[in-house]
Amino acid sequence: MNLEWLSLLLGGATLLFLGAVLAFQFLSRYGEAGAARKYEALRQPAKTSNKQALHNGMQQLYTLCSRVPLLRTYLHFIRRRLVILHLGDEWKLRLETMRTALWLWGMLLAAAVPITLWVRDVFTLVMLMIGGWVCHGMLTDVFVQRLEMRLLRQLRQFFGDVRHHYHRHGMVEEAIYEATDEAPYEMTLHGQEIVEVLTDSHAEERLEQYLEAAPNRYLKGLAGLSYLVKEYGDKQTDSGSLYLKALGKLAGELNFELLRRERLGFLLHGLSVIALLPLLFTRPIEAWASYYFSAMDAFYSSMMGWSIKLGLMGGVWLSYVLLRHIQNLETSPKITSRKRWEKWVHGRGWMRWLVHRLGPAPGSREAERMVKLLKETASPLRLEWFYVQRIVAGSMAFLAAMGLFIALHYADRHQVL
Numbered sequence: 001m002n003l004e005w006l007s008l009l010l011g012g013a014t015l016l017f018l019g020a021v022l023a024f025q026f027l028s029r030y031g032e033a034g035a036a037r038k039y040e041a042l043r044q045p046a047k048t049s050n051k052q053a054l055h056n057g058m059q060q061l062y063t064l065c066s067r068v069p070l071l072r073t074y075l076h077f078i079r080r081r082l083v084i085l086h087l088g089d090e091w092k093l094r095l096e097t098m099r100t101a102l103w104l105w106g107m108l109l110a111a112a113v114p115i116t117l118w119v120r121d122v123f124t125l126v127m128l129m130i131g132g133w134v135c136h137g138m139l140t141d142v143f144v145q146r147l148e149m150r151l152l153r154q155l156r157q158f159f160g161d162v163r164h165h166y167h168r169h170g171m172v173e174e175a176i177y178e179a180t181d182e183a184p185y186e187m188t189l190h191g192q193e194i195v196e197v198l199t200d201s202h203a204e205e206r207l208e209q210y211l212e213a214a215p216n217r218y219l220k221g222l223a224g225l226s227y228l229v230k231e232y233g234d235k236q237t238d239s240g241s242l243y244l245k246a247l248g249k250l251a252g253e254l255n256f257e258l259l260r261r262e263r264l265g266f267l268l269h270g271l272s273v274i275a276l277l278p279l280l281f282t283r284p285i286e287a288w289a290s291y292y293f294s295a296m297d298a299f300y301s302s303m304m305g306w307s308i309k310l311g312l313m314g315g316v317w318l319s320y321v322l323l324r325h326i327q328n329l330e331t332s333p334k335i336t337s338r339k340r341w342e343k344w345v346h347g348r349g350w351m352r353w354l355v356h357r358l359g360p361a362p363g364s365r366e367a368e369r370m371v372k373l374l375k376e377t378a379s380p381l382r383l384e385w386f387y388v389q390r391i392v393a394g395s396m397a398f399l400a401a402m403g404l405f406i407a408l409h410y411a412d413r414h415q416v417l
Contacts, residue, residue: 055095062098069341075101083215084151084186090213108136126313127279134276134320145265147186148215152258154187155218159251162222163244170234172226172243173198190214194223198230218257221250268323275319278312303408310404342385351388359387 065071078097115128161179169175173195180191197206207227214220225246235242289296299305345351360366360383371383381389 058095058098058102059091062094065098065101080148080215083213084147084189104136108132124283127282130313130317131276131279134272137272137320137324145261149258149261151186151190151215152218152254152261154184155216156251156254156258158183158187158191159222159247159254163247166241166244172230172234176226190219194219194226197223198226203227203231218250218254222247225250264326268326271323272320275316275323279316282309282312306408340380340385342381342388345392346384346388351391352384354391355384355387358391359384 062075065075075097078100079093082093082096082100111132112129116125158179161182162175165175165178166172169178176191176198177195180188180195183191193210197203197210200206204227207223210223211220214223225243229243237245239245286296286300290300300309346355360370367383370386374381374383374386379386
């Protein structure tokens with residue numbers, strides 16, 4: 001019996017030894033292969049891996065998409081959400097923006113392909129496309145607005161902490177550093193960046209870089225005020241510290257912005273869904289009316305029926321666009337350094353001739369009025385570029401109206417025949 005146990009023990013020990021030898025050989029070969037790959041990567045730095053090639057391709061795709069006006073606006077909308085979490089790293093920010101955009105486009109494509117194969121009616125297909133576009137916009141709005149509101153609320157508390165610590169130390173960088181230690185995650189990222197700006201040997205250059213990347217004007221104001229006080233000192237007035245007074249005014253504007261956004265969110269809550277309701281009930285009502293009333297089938301196929309359905313879709317689309325503009329209304333103008341397409345179009349001789357013929361004469365009362373309105377709205381457009389937009393929009397509307405008129409004429413003629 002003892003010999004049997006001893007043989008089993010020796011057999012188990014032998015198997016464990018052989019398993020350990022095989023594992024050692026496998027790990028040794030894997031480690032050597034990994035070390036060899038790392039050595040080759042260091043020895044040949046020009047040779048990139050598949051992951052690096054994919055990232056470089058996404059960076060190039062981001063550059064190409066940024067040249068298209070509609071895609072540029074879409075990518076900028078996603079950047080507004082990601083810049084809060086990827087501050088100061090432009091390469092990483094572009095990569096995450098393009099990755100998120102491709103993921104969303106993949107979801108839309110996966111939903112659009114079966115819908116296109118299943119639905120044969122053009123009107124129903126257009127309604128589903130508008131509904132999908134609206135739902136996509138609502139989802140992205142929820143993500144962006146929630147993150148922006150969370151950062152603004154954290155910034156309001158951050159202002160109070162900076163004020164408290166500045167009373168204790170009298171030093172801007174120390175006050176912001178201690179307030180950063182107590183701040184939540186999103187605000188900690190920006191607080192650390194402002195501290196690095198103030199303590200850097202080239203503070204002015206770092207400040208310019210931060211002002212370009214900061215997601216809102218309140219963080220820009222805090223960084224600028226703190227830099228000025230650190231470089232030139234705080235001035236004491238009859239009402240107290242000038243820095244604390246400016247910080248209080250900035251906090252007051254922030255509170256007003258939070259109140260405005262919360263008020264708009266309360267008043268406009270659910271209106272986007274209400275704007276979509278006509279699209280949801282149009283097709284069932286049409287099917288019910290055509291089934292029980294034969295004359296309604298001819299009406300929906302006539303020019304008047306198509307005009308009413310197209311007008312309904314246009315009204316829903318216009319209502320949703322207006323709601324989006326009201327919800328995304330900003331108190332500060334958006335500054336952009338990109339090349340405008342209006343400038344390129346205005347450089348053509350025939351467009352300059354059209355602008356000269358259709359626009360107001362230079363120095364006239366109408367030209368002065370339009371220039372004043374453009375300045376009051378903080379628009380980056382020149383008067384000539386504004387009339388280029390008008391001419392292009394009017395031409396597109398005319399062509400769309402003519403195409404719609406011809407299509408409805410042929411549909412009515414086909415119905416009569």
